[in-house]
Amino acid sequence: MGSKFILGTTFFLFLISFSIKARAADFDINKYGAKADGKTDDSRAINSAWKEACASTTPSTVVIAKGNYLAGPVKFQGPCKAPVSIRVEGTLQAPAEPEKLKSQDGWVVFRNIDGLTVSGGGTFDGQGSIAWSKNDCAKTGKCNSLPINIRFTGLTNSHIQNITSLNSKLFHINVLNCKNVTLQHVIITAPGESLNTDGIHIGRSSNINITGAEIKTGDDCVSLGDGSQQINIEKVKCGPGHGISIGSLGRYHDEQPVTGVTVRNCTISNTSNGVRVKTWPASPNGVASDLHFEDIIMENVKTSPVLIDQEYCPNGQCQAKIPSKVKISNVSFKNIRGTSADPVVVKLACSKGIPCQNVQISDIHLTYNGKNGAATSVCTNVKPTMTGQIFPPACAKTAA
Ligand SMILES: *[C@@H]1O[C@H](CO)[C@@H](O)[C@H](O)[C@H]1NC(C)=O
Ligand SMILES: *[C@@H]1O[C@H](CO)[C@@H](O)[C@H](O)[C@H]1NC(C)=O
Ligand SMILES: *[C@@H]1O[C@H](CO)[C@@H](O)[C@H](O)[C@H]1NC(C)=O
Numbered sequence: 456m457g458s459k460f461i462l463g464t465t466f467f468l469f470l471i472s473f474s475i476k477a478r479a480a481d482f483d484i485n486k487y488g489a490k491a492d493g494k495t496d497d498s499r500a501i502n503s504a505w506k507e508a509c510a511s512t513t514p515s516t517v518v519i520a521k522g523n524y525l526a527g528p529v530k531f532q533g534p535c536k537a538p539v540s541i542r543v544e545g546t547l548q549a550p551a552e553p554e555k556l557k558s559q560d561g562w563v564v565f566r567n568i569d570g571l572t573v574s575g576g577g578t579f580d581g582q583g584s585i586a587w588s589k590n591d592c593a594k595t596g597k598c599n600s601l602p603i604n605i606r607f608t609g610l611t612n613s614h615i616q617n618i619t620s621l622n623s624k625l626f627h628i629n630v631l632n633c634k635n636v637t638l639q640h641v642i643i644t645a646p647g648e649s650l651n652t653d654g655i656h657i658g659r660s661s662n663i664n665i666t667g668a669e670i671k672t673g674d675d676c677v678s679l680g681d682g683s684q685q686i687n688i689e690k691v692k693c694g695p696g697h698g699i700s701i702g703s704l705g706r707y708h709d710e711q712p713v714t715g716v717t718v719r720n721c722t723i724s725n726t727s728n729g730v731r732v733k734t735w736p737a738s739p740n741g742v743a744s745d746l747h748f749e750d751i752i753m754e755n756v757k758t759s760p761v762l763i764d765q766e767y768c769p770n771g772q773c774q775a776k777i778p779s780k781v782k783i784s785n786v787s788f789k790n791i792r793g794t795s796a797d798p799v800v801v802k803l804a805c806s807k808g809i810p811c812q813n814v815q816i817s818d819i820h821l822t823y824n825g826k827n828g829a830a831t832s833v834c835t836n837v838k839p840t841m842t843g844q845i846f847p848p849a850c851a852k853t854a855a
């Protein structure tokens with residue numbers, strides 16, 4: 456009798472798990488009234504599909520099939536009852552006129568979701584060209600009037616893969632307050648002249664993995680703000696753009712440390728900068744440590760492809776004479792090769808208040824492709840350890 460009972464129960468459990476599997480559902484926005492004609496605002500259809508998917512107690516998928524969906528703003532708000540996937544096969548289009556996204560900090564926003572997957576090969580088209588022509592951030596110092604293309608805020612254990620961000624009005628992708636998120640094979644495209652179109656910016660997040668991205672844009676390809684910890688950036692192709700940056704740091708009070716960053720196996724071509732760490736002079740105390748750059752190819756990078764700049768002061772908006780108090784330590788530059796359009800191919804300008812500590816340089820081969828003399832490297836307030844073959848010789852010049 457006992458065994459019959461167990462058998463019966465097992466069969467019953469099998470039925471339940473089978474029916475759970477069968478119920479794992481697709482929520483196709485076209486079934487929620489999306490028009491996909493590139494003219495009608497499809498925000499409501501997307502929102503309705505998301506609400507049902509997010510409320511599902513079993514894993515679910517929102518499907519954005521092929522077609523052009525004008526929409527905005529779009530909010531994918533959690534928490535959800537079970538993991539949710541979004542398969543974007545078509546193109547989401549933002550309204551071109553910036554006024555239509557007024558006082559929005561993001562166009563498409565994913566917030567407070569555990570176990571999110573975004574995939575499908577589709578495109579998030581910010582239709583930024585009108586916005587770029589009206590961008591006055593450099594004059595006003597404020598860019599708040601323009602939305603970021605895609606925001607990932609408060610995500611955990613999530614995977615973003617195989618999507619394109621096109622012509623964002625401001626930054627393409629902003630990762631904030633996230634933990635354990637992989638961005639795999641993300642494609643980012645905007646003209647080299649478009650203003651403030653940073654590719655991927657990360658802040659206050661840990662265990663973030665960016666792999667296989669192809670980034671062509673008008674500002675930093677990848678930039679890391681304060682509180683970025685355990686960040687892996689690999690197989691990224693960058694250019695045009697401003698390279699891969701840590702910072703700027705030290706502009707504000709209460710910035711969290713940046714620690715544990717690896718940038719590996721990347722190619723940086725035709726950019727204004729290569730890899731850099733930048734901190735503001737006259738800063739509050741701060742920390743940037745355990746930063747590693749290796750296996751990087753530079754092609755025709757305009758200013759010092761390898762750069763630590765603790766006197767970062769764009770537009771002269773700072774007290775340049777007061778040293779930065781961001782402490783930079785445990786940094787390595789290994790196996791970095793290629794060409795520079797600036798004769799100073801390596802520049803390590805550390806703070807005279809807090810010199811850089813434990814900086815290692817090994818196997819560097821960077822040549823100058825211009826006509827103003829020979830490739831050289833300059834070091835200030837840092838005594839790097841050197842191994843392997845280094846061309847040009849590191850710290851050939853020590854600035855005062
Ligand atoms: C990316 O999406 C495209 C289009 O759906 C698909 O053909 C391709 O296999 C996907 N690649 C990966 C790595 O998922
Ligand atoms: C990180 O997230 C992935 C899903 O993208 C998950 O499979 C993995 O278990 C998570 N890792 C940890 C340590 O939680
Ligand atoms: C980053 O993701 C790629 C692809 O999933 C994986 O091969 C690699 O091991 C990951 N790296 C880290 C540090 O998690």
Ligand SMILES: *[C@@H]1O[C@H](CO)[C@@H](O)[C@H](O)[C@H]1NC(C)=O
Nearest residue numbers: 690719720721722750751752
């Ligand atoms: C990145 O790694 C791949 C595979 O190991 C290699 O073929 C490629 O040359 C590497 N690229 C750089 C820039 O190191």
Ligand SMILES: *[C@@H]1O[C@H](CO)[C@@H](O)[C@H](O)[C@H]1NC(C)=O
Nearest residue numbers: 693694695723724725754755
């Ligand atoms: C960089 O610019 C040169 C000269 O304009 C061009 O030939 C080359 O294809 C560019 N490289 C990349 C990867 O865009």
Ligand SMILES: *[C@@H]1O[C@H](CO)[C@@H](O)[C@H](O)[C@H]1NC(C)=O
Nearest residue numbers: 714742743744745784785813
């Ligand atoms: C720097 O590295 C040393 C030795 O590897 C380690 O003891 C120290 O804690 C590290 N410092 C920071 C700030 O990470």
